[in-house]
Amino acid sequence: MDRVGVRELRQNLSVYLRRVRRGEKLEVTERGRPVAVLQPIVAADRLARLEARGIRVRRGAGNLADLPPPASVRLDRPLSDVLDESREDRI
Template identity: 35%
Template sequence: MDRIGIRQLRSEVAAQVRRASAGERIVITVDGRPVAQLGPLEPTDAKLTLEDLAARGQLLLARRSDRPPPEFSMPLWAGTRIDQLVREVRGR
């Protein structure tokens, strides 16, 4: 991965974008600190699984998968105010 400063990027934008479209990844620095990355787009038609996203660090998988999802149902009566229902759900 190549590093370039923001000033150099400003003067060579077209050339750097061509490099990125060719598959290179370029780290952009400001005052010597990396702040951004220029690179090729990820394929949009690829279907990522939860495991793929977890491997990238973009989500955390559930620790336990053997529990069924909780069931929640509450009968609603016509004419009941929402604040009363909320109090009932919260147990107040």
């Protein structure tokens, strides 16, 4: 793993980010001491973190047949009238 100082990193950030995008890891140093590691984010890791936080639901995580049937709704007027009324709000 290559090392890069904070000043050098700041002055040539796009160069180092390009290297990281290609898969390299870089150790960032401040006054000669390691303070951080720059490494590429693996898409699978990012998705796993989002799933763990409940932000994303994995595809194929369930079966549509397991869902309860939709509740039936009784209307006192034809559905076409309800739809026409809701569309009037957009005009």
